[in-house]
Amino acid sequence: MSRWTSGWRPALRIARRSVRRNLKRSILIAALIAVPIAGATVIDGMLRTMSGAEHNLYQAMGTADGLAQITGQHALPDWRPGMSPYGMHDPTAETERDPAAVDLLGMLPPGSRAVPEPKFLGVQLTEGDRIVRTDLMVFAVGDPLTEHRARIVAGRAPDDPAEAVVTKPLADRLGLLTDDGDGLRPGATITVDDGRTATVSGMAVNPLQLDQQAVLTRPGSTMADAGVSFPEMVLGYYVDLPDGVDPDSVWPVLAEHGVTFTPREVHTQPERYPALMTGGGDFLETAGPVALVVLFGVLEVVLLAGAAFAVGARRQVRELGLIGANGGTSKHVRRTVLAQGLFLGTIGALAGLVLGWLVLVAGTPLWQRLTNELVDGWRFGWIELVVAAAVGVLSGLGAALVPAIGVARMRPVDALAQRFRSTAMTARLPVLGVVLLGVGIGGVVVSGLLARQVMADYQAMLEQEGAVYTSPDVMLPTVGAVLGGLAMVVGVIMVSSGLLGALGRFAARLPLSARLAVRDAGRHRHRTVPAVAAIMIVVAGAVAMSFGLAAGRSTDFRSQPENTVIVEGDPMLSDGDEQLATGAGDVAAELPGGEALEITMLSGSTPTPDGGPTPVAFGSPDSTSPRCDMSWAQAGIATPKLIELATGSPPSPAALAALDRGEVLVLDECLFPDDATTGAVSTEADEEAERVTLPGRLLEPESEYPYYQFPAVFVSAETAAEHGWTPEVGGYVVTHDPTATQDDIDTALAAAEDNGLNGYVNTDESAEIQAVSLGLAGGAGLVTLLGVGITVALSAAESRADLATLAAVGAQPRRRRLLAGAQGLVISGMGTVLGLVVGAGIGFVVVPLSGDLAFPVPWESLAVTVVAVPLLAVLVSMLSTRSNLPMVRRVD
Incomplete structure (x- = not known):
């Protein structure tokens, strides 16, 4: 051990001094190592805190010892912790029971406490002319066992039947906050639409849903039965057991009485409960993403930081030559450079851990807004x-390995003279690299064709009558794409050296700066290839993800036409058509050129089993049209304006004449046999009503998929009356001018909410997709700038004497900037072109796997990534390079 330490101790001292002398370069290398470690720390903290076992436990039962759920069965002999209480049936029981009549405390150990789970209802509040629809939660507000459902942040919990608590977002919406926005206005009250009033005693937040708007009240209060809810089949209770009671002794007893009891240990010790259906566990769920970030980061670090280490090794080559001149061997030289990698790797790893922790802690308010949850403290998987x-430390060593070997091979006389011997500009391509590249290209092509065939077969299967909806088996093409992409990446890296040599052989035809840049890149492939590989990898990832985003956007469909707002009521809370009409009018009044159009659906005379209206639906059971997953669609009353909105163009005179003749206008080709534009469509079969068959005409909608808020079948009002169909208001569509701003739309949506209605606008994901694409291009640009900057700096370090010679023989001062720009263009251009090839190959598999067989090309994203990023690298390289260079003495 002493011999080992005696060999490394001087190397570490030299490394420490070298880091201090070259502080800027050392900070760059440490930062390159720290970034992936910081990213892994952030991801691990987010996953552990927001989705780990402790989070799931708190979400399920807070601080309770267990969750008891009373079912309608008298006994559950087959139940085990981890199983759902729903659907359990006791074959020996003759009748079911009312869960509310069961005495839970009588079954629990003496000294236990049981607090009911919140009961969720819907309620409408009034504030002047406003109708505010919100949630009503009835439970023991302020009890420690329900703290995970609501935390009092102002005032107090209700202790009087005429009191209630509101969440902070609802208090803000109702104007109950003080001027500073943190407190509750004294004497605040809320009023239900039936006239009952409650005093607001406090304000709370839901730790698991910070933006929740709800009224919180206790059982038996004035507000407890003010809302509307569905009947509950299972009643849940948070249970606090006395100290010393084993939860595993409780659940068997309760199961004999038809009550399930889930202990806390189901979440913290799932291995004790075989019946629990779990995934890979906390460690696998968090270790996978962390490992992905670390491995990708290590690859980039080894490539980019390796080039930066080469800069340092070349600049301290005279110092390293003195080691050899004083009796040191190649081993001592290698150890000196590796010690710098170990030193900087350790600093970078520790800095990454601290940086990741600081990002989480300092950004807690931001993370809370993004996750919509309260963060009490960050948890990590240590x-x-x-x-x-440890991988970060090893990546520092790996980055220093190649420069260490290269410097150790230098002769001491060359090192003392700071003379670097160039390699011959051969253009040989490694056979293994060519083979891997060919195998990779073939693999992704075959995988893409296989994925396309799998998805085509899957869509054809769905078109068959009686098809069972299952997920397509894409395991084989996915594995093939991963292996093929990996082979392409490795193959491209291996052949890059030969490509640089081949490119250098044609440099004589280029201008002077470009000729020098190409020859420099070809002769010094030890620093050019890592930078090209790093740029190629990140560009390939950005291009592949751009293809995936483009495929997802092309297969998406719009829910409603542009420049419209859909207004709908809540069947449980709406006061009927009058409220809907008033709300739609208020929405239209807030929009420039707003006009409210009624969407009228048709119902038959035969009621459904629950007493509701039976929709009038048309269809053709003989249809086998592609993409059809249903053969029936509800009918509605036609108006020229609604037809124009649904199809994107005004109805033709022939279509209007067909309506007058009693025909049906069909917007969905699924309702007709293949390639038919006219045909007979029938109402859906009904046991008590006679099926009606009418002639139909297909209208081509603007969107491939009909808007689901509109009828897919239109009939005239006269035809509906002739057959006894009842018009039902299904909602309103409010059209407005394209000049409407986002503020106008937000105000209109608020007007719908003020009337107790739902307002919807078209979900346009193009802005989000554009932001993601720009983010990918930005990431590729950052790595490109790092790779180009490091390589250009290394070239300047190695070619200082040559540049001085050029200046001495009359080269203009701007020649150095032009040379730096040409070097940046060679490196970034080669990296992006290779990345485009690899990324497009992977995208050839990603696109069909997303369900799109048309293979859309994201031209805008590719233009930014492939054109703008290299040009930016060239510009930055030129601007960051000094024109003037002091003369240096050539030593032979």
Whole structure:
């Protein structure tokens, strides 16, 4: 051990001094190592805190010892912890029971406490002319066992039947906050639409849903039965057991009486409960993403930081030559450079852990807004982080390995003279690299064709009558794409050296700066290839994800036409058509050019089993049209304006004449046999009503998929009356001018909410997709700038004497900037082109796996990534390079 330490101790001292002397370069290398470790720390903290076992436990039962659920069965002999209480049936029981009549405390150990789970209802509040629809939660507000459902942040919990608590978002909406926005206005009250009033005693937040708007009240209060809810089949209770009671002794007794009891240990010790259906566990769920971030980061670090280490090794080559001149061997030289990698790797790993922790802690308010949850404290998987930090240290050593070997091979006389011997500009391509590249290209092509065939077969299967909806088996093409992409990446890296050599052989035809840049890149492939590989990898990832985003956007469908707002009521809370009409009018008044159009659906005379109206639906059971997953669609009353909105163009005179003749206008080709534009469509079969068959005409809608808020079948009002169909208001569509701003739309949606209605606008994901695409291009640009900057700096370090010679023979001062720009263009251009090839190959598999067989090309994203990023690298390289260079003495 002493011999080992005696060899490394001087190397570490030299490394420490070298880091201090070259502080900027050392900070760059440490930062490159720290970034992936910080990313892994952030991801691990987010996953552990927001989705780990402790989070799931708190979400399910808070601080309770267990969750008891009373079922309608008298006994549950087959139930085990981890199983759902719903659907359990006792074959020996003759009748079911009312869960509310069961005495739970009588079954629990003496000294136990049981607090009911919140009961969720819907309620409408009034504030002047406003109708505010919100949730009503009835439970023991303020009890420690329900703290995970509501935490009092102002005032107090209700202790009088005429009191209630509101969440902070609802208090803000109702104007109950003080001027500073943190407190509750004294004497605040809320009023239900039936006239009952409650005093607001406090304000709360839901730790698991910070933006929840709800009224919280206790059982038996004035507000407890003010809302509307569905009947509950199972009643849940949070249970606090006396100290010393084993939860595993409780659940068997309760199961004999038809009550389930889930202990806390189901979440913290799932291995004790075989009946629990679990996934890979906390460790696998968090270790996978962390490992992905770390491994990708290590690859980039080894490539980029390796080039930066080469800069340092070349600049301290004279110092390293002195080691050889004083009796040191190649081993001592290698150890000196590796010690710098170990030193900086340790600093970078520790800095990454601290940086990740600071990002989480300092950004807690931001993370709470993004996750919509309250963060009481960050939790980490220390095993994952220790492994990540160790990998970071090893990545520092790996980055220093190649420069260490290269410098150790230099002759001491060359090192003392700071003379670097160039390699011959050969253009040989490694056979293994060519083979891997060919195998990778073939693999992704075959995988893409296989994925396309799998998805085509899956869609054809769905078109068959009686098809069972299952997920397509895409395991084989996915594995093939991963392996093929990996082979392509490795193959491209291996052949890059030969490509640089081949490119250098044609440099004589280029201008001077470009000729020097190409030859420099070809002769110094030890620093050019890592930068090209790093740029290629990140560009390939950005291109592949751009293809996936483009495929997802092309297969998406719009829910409603542009420049419209859909207004609908809540069947449980709406006061009928009058409220809907008033609300739609208020929405239209807030929009420029707003006009409210009624969407009228048709119902038959035969009621449903629950007493509701029976929709009038048309269809053709003989249809086998592609993409059809249903052969019936509800009918509605036609108006020219609604037809124009649904199809994107005004109805033709022939279509209007067909309506007058009693025909049906069909917007969905699924309702007709293949390639038919006219045909007979029938109402859906009914046991008590006679099926009606009418001639139909297909209208081509603007969107491939009909808007689901509109009828897919239109009939005239006269035809509906002739057959006894009843018009029912299904909602309103409010059209407005394209000049409407986002503020106008937000105000209109607020007007719908004020009337107790729902307002919807078209979900346009193009902005989000554009932001993601720009983010991908930004990431690719950052790595490109790092790779180009490091390589250009290394070239300047190695070519200082040559540049001085050029200046001495009359080269203009701007020649150095032009040379730096040409070097940046060679490196970034080659990296992006190779990345485009690899990324497009992976995208060839990603697109059909997303369900799109048309293979859309994201031209805008590719233009930003492939054109703008290299040009930016060239510009930055030129601007960051000094024109003037002091003369240096050439030593032979």
